[in-house]
Amino acid sequence: MIRSAFARLFDLDSEPPEHFFTTVEIGRLQSVTHDPRRALxxxxxxDLLLETYEERLAQGSSIYGRQLLHRRLRDGLxxxxxxxxxxxxxxxxxxxxRLDALTTALRPLRHAGLEVAGLLFEDTLPPRPAWAYFTWVLPFLLLVSLGLLATQPLGWLATIAALAPLMALQIxxxxxxxxxxxxxxxxxxxxxxxxxxxxxxxPLLDPFVAMQRETTRLHKRLARSLLLRAIPLAEPYLNWFGAYNVGRYxxxxxSVETARGFLRTLYLEAATLEADVALARHLRERGGWCWAERGPARRLVLEEGTHPLMDKPSALSVTLDGRGAFISGQNASGKSTFLRMVGLNLVAARAFGFCYAKSARLPAVPxxxxxxxxDSLLGGESLYMSELRRARELLQADVAGVCLIDEVFRGTNHLESVSAAGAxxxxxxxxxxxxxxxxxxxxxxxxAAEFDPLRIDTGSGRPVLAPGVLRDPNGIALLATQGFGPEIEGRAAEVARWLSAHLAEQASATDA
Known part of the structure; x- marks a missing residue:
């Protein structure tokens, strides 16, 4: 009997609609509860394509689970x-x-079409005005005016006077x-x-059992009455002629203000459980992952790491211990993908404790x-100014972390690019x-004093991270493959030889 009563009360069987939420709405919980020193x-x-990764993790989740996953990704644990x-x-x-049973039980969350984290954790609810206690007077006056309308020649004036405030309230x-x-x-x-x-x-549901009585009581106070749900046309009449919706508002x-602390607790318990279920489904559906050990801030070990957003990723291994890494490689060899792979695995390990590798020992740092x-035409910012602004932001960060930088200072000439980047x-x-x-x-x-040189070698047909610096760039060779013709290719090679000799002479003179 109790079970059937809950089923009727909670309306569990209807199909959840598809709701769209903006990135701001998904990030609302994190924005009102985050630690700025730890947040990405x-x-x-x-840069790390984390919005796409988050979408992959959150498939089938409501706004509650998505907000919790987002906070974990941004802030870590x-x-x-x-x-x-x-x-x-x-x-x-x-x-x-058990996972399937929890997925079914969490299904009602997907009916939520509006995020409420801001309401529960940040917003201030409006105070009830004094006149709101007397809205019952308006339908009473309307009934009196209808009596006057039936008995007095000018009774319609009283009816209009009674209807006016009711209409004004609705508008x-x-x-x-x-x-x-x-x-x-x-x-x-x-x-x-x-x-x-x-x-x-x-298992995992004791908090919900403990809050069951209060959950039922609050649901009865916030839900529309069964009678009005049974008679759909009754509510509009009650609203327009009785100010029912204003009084209920x-x-x-x-009721929400009084129960806000309880609702916060319930929100976090439900969102946490739904996020856990989403992650467990994700791990069951894919291979190539491991539990990541946590290590010191400047030590990174990733064995056969892959990028989870790639259909056929190439596994790369990297070990760093106190020193940074200078990554070189031919054009289209996968340097940017490698940096994104390392970055996403660092974020996943910090947020969830697992990553996409054979084994890993990673620092839990920002x-x-x-x-x-x-460059930004609308913002009036050139590429180099954009790079300088970002470099300044990295230098001004509050806590130690891992920095991933791709093609540093490409917005200025070669000499100044190298000089600024080095410093x-x-x-x-x-x-x-x-x-x-x-x-x-x-x-x-x-x-060389602070960074280990590593190169992405594709000579074997698949990328391999090896020690050392790239010896044979392919920028000029690619001219031929893209149809520029022998004249342009030959001239480019001639200029490249001259520049190499010129720079070598300058380097020798400087060393002397």
């Missing part, structure tokens, strides 16, 4: 929380029947009533899922990237573990 910044988020998450994911991944409150209705729908979706989880019971606002700097990278490497890729191979010599 916007450029790193874009400390050692204790990461270890606890690992235990939960192992238990879920090893029990597919002035229309927008906020619609927004609040969507908010209540999202809160009721949360309460519905929590009630279903309490009925399911078992202020009543439910007070990751900062500089890979897609561009910035030397300074940055004093605090951070830095991985930088560049076609300016002379940088490897300048940075």
């Amino acid at each position: 910044d916007e450029q790193t988020w874009r 400390d050692d204790a929380d990461c270890a606890a998450l690992g235990e939960r994911l192992r238990a879920l991944a090893d029990d597919p029947a 002035s409150y229309h927008r906020r009533l619609e927004m609040w209705k969507n908010t209540l729908d999202s809160l009721n979706a949360l309460l519905s899922a929590s009630g279903k989880l309490a009925l399911l019971g078992g 202020w009543k439910t606002i007070r 990751v900062r990237a500089s890979m897609q700097n561009e 910035v990278l030397e300074r940055l490497s004093r605090r951070d573990l830095v991985l930088v890729s560049s076609h300016n191979l002379v940088l490897a010599r300048i940075l």
